[in-house]
Amino acid sequence: MKHYTKHPKHFVAVDCVILGYDEGELCLLLYPRGFEPSKGAWSLMGGFVQDGESSDNAAKRVLKQTIGLEDIFMQQVAAFANPDRDPEARVISLAYYALVRMDEHDKACVRENGAHWWPISELPEMIFDHGKMVEQALVKLQQEAGYRLIGKELLADKFTLLQLRKLYEAIFQREFDPGNFRKKILSLDVLERLNEKDLSESKKGAFYYTCKNEVTERGLDRIVKV
Amino acid sequence: MKHYTKHPKHFVAVDCVILGYDEGELCLLLYPRGFEPSKGAWSLMGGFVQDGESSDNAAKRVLKQTIGLEDIFMQQVAAFANPDRDPEARVISLAYYALVRMDEHDKACVRENGAHWWPISELPEMIFDHGKMVEQALVKLQQEAGYRLIGKELLADKFTLLQLRKLYEAIFQREFDPGNFRKKILSLDVLERLNEKDLSESKKGAFYYTCKNEVTERGLDRIVKV
DNA sequence: TCAAAAGTGTTTACTATACACCCATGT
DNA sequence: ACATGGGTGTATAGTAAACACTTTTGA
Known part of the structure; x- marks a missing residue:
């Protein structure tokens, strides 16, 4: 530990680009952020990486909590680590995207969070760099679906x-x-x-x-x- | 800050897959790790993300320190965040790859670190998950070079x-x-x-x-x- | 009978690949 | 003269794209 301790530690979060498909259109699940900063603004589902928890598992946990589903197709998109991306505190975020069947998810679970499915063609403004995360997730999805x-x-x-x-x-x-x-x-x-x-x-x-x-x-x- | 503080913080590092080209072969710069754990084993060049520093900048800093070059082509590979990837402490690492001209880099700088260029076809065992980072970096390089x-x-x-x-x-x-x-x-x-x-x-x-x-x-x- | 999607076949254009062949020149 | 890489042209094969056409059946 002695060689590491001189270095700072950071909050590390995962943010999930949860994508569904309905009526010929891709949809993204967003929820109104429940706390400051930017309380009420549209945000990806996210959570903090806990001790002893891999980021993959953190993303799975977030998914389970917000839509009540497990064993979902999920992939890492990229790390977002600008020091000022979150105005409140420094948080390094690992973006993931997930593909879910919109008919299977737990609607009560979603409603509870005040979450809302947005068609991909008319997304609202999102907090921080979440818009970029979505953009990059869609590119990754195209790459995946192409192969x-x-x-x-x-x-x-x-x-x-x-x-x-x-x-x-x-x-x-x-x-x-x-x-x-x-x-x-x-x-x-x-x-x-x-x-x-x-x-x-x-x-x-x-x-x-x-x-x-x-x-x-x-x-x-x-x-x-x- | 009040909504974040209940969550743990983590060390966040960058590890650089530094690639060069010489005599018809890609080469990877590795150095013998200078401290425990795994002191002396072959390792990617890495460093910790500091306060107020983006991970991109941390990677640039590492590159500057180890080969004395700036303005290098560099891209994020992926985040590696298994809780036990580093046996000494929990460190979340963001892997980057960099492409450098082998004739231009600061040889004194490299020698100082005991670093060594390894042809890609005969890489030694590396510490932790650095081998996986290299693998994924090479895939990314192929994707980039393909387009x-x-x-x-x-x-x-x-x-x-x-x-x-x-x-x-x-x-x-x-x-x-x-x-x-x-x-x-x-x-x-x-x-x-x-x-x-x-x-x-x-x-x-x-x-x-x-x-x-x-x-x-x-x-x-x-x-x-x- | 018409519309609308299902399903099959054909034609064209493009591009990856293989490869033949001439060029220039130091040895 | 010949071996070697430089450079160009051509023939073939495989595939993407465009589109014609037939099938089925509810309205």
């Missing part, structure tokens, strides 16, 4: 190719040709077709698919060209 | 296309077809040909090129297919 099929993280267990395509269109903010998208996705051989159709979107009915529950295949092929 | 021309960061101000190709071969650990590589790079229109030839590598002599000093163009085109 690995993001499906079961944001959709239901079974989904149609239309639903998957709309999700990708929301993530990449552009349209994909229905035929080409179908061929590309199916060529990856990571989906399994069920003997069940969704009749809500078309008269003909579209087959449901599920993700093959093999190892979450990585780097199999590019999905979206950059 | 943006990495040249002046690791080579001299002027370089031949052979030198640039060898650099890319070192970064991606695979060979590139000389003709195709040349065409691809020149099509990016980010290099300027000088009226000067390097005669050391071939009888015919190869033109030197420099990076056009426009805005460091981003996302112009993929350089390396993934």
Whole structure:
């Protein structure tokens, strides 16, 4: 310890960019900050890293507390460590993003915090550097979705190719040709077709698919060209 | 301050993956740790984030101290925050990678620390999780080099296309077809040909090129297919 | 019968890759 | 003369993108 003690210690927080998907649009969960500074302003869900707790676990804990879900897809975005990013005290924050199914989360839990789902296209002003965190999280999500099929993280267990395509269109903010998208996705051989159709979107009915529950295949092929 | 004080504070460090290029191979600068724990074991250059100092600046400071260079290309890799990653005390570390020209750095400065350049293909065991930091830094470097021309960061101000190709071969650990590589790079229109030839590598002599000093163009085109 | 999505097939354009080939020149 | 890297051109293959067309069925 003797070699470390001359150095200062800092508060270390995690801030979670919690993303869901609903009605063709990505949504972000924000809540009105409950204490000063910036009390009442829109903020990411966050919490402080405790002793003996990894930042990954701190992020999981925050997620559990705010939406009541565990075993969620989650990834580190970056560290934000400007000394004056929080006007009240120096807090170094590690940003994470999480993908949750909006229908599965604990709504009571969310309501309790006064939290609100915002469509990604019309986000409000956020406190501190939370806006930047969201920006960088969305870039990371695109990178992830470009190399690995993001499906079961944001959709239901079974989904149609239309639903998957709309999700990708929301993530990449552009349209994909229905035929080409179908061929590309199916060529990856990571989906399994069920003997069940969704009749809500078309008269003909579209087959449901599920993700093959093999190892979450990585780097199999590019999905979206950059 | 009243809302924060109930939370613990932590040591926050930066660890720098300092990469250079020499004789067709990427090299990593390591030094024998000067204090316990793990005194004498090979370690990345690191330092603690001070009060009022951003982590970016802490990383710059470490770089200045260890190789005597400023204004170096540098990027955050990730936060490493397992509570027991450092057996002596809890230290949350932010990993950065830096690209330096090996001929330009202050050799006295480096020697003073007992530091040593290791070719990337034969790295020694490192302390703690430094090996993982290096791994992730190399992935980040590949991503960066795949979208943006990495040249002046690791080579001299002027370089031949052979030198640039060898650099890319070192970064991606695979060979590139000389003709195709040349065409691809020149099509990016980010290099300027000088009226000067390097005669050391071939009888015919190869033109030197420099990076056009426009805005460091981003996302112009993929350089390396993934 | 029409609209709307499902699903399949075809055509075109582009680009990565492989590789042939001439050039210049020191040894 | 020949070996070596410099530099250019071309042929092939694979893939992204555009789009035509057929299927199904409720309204």
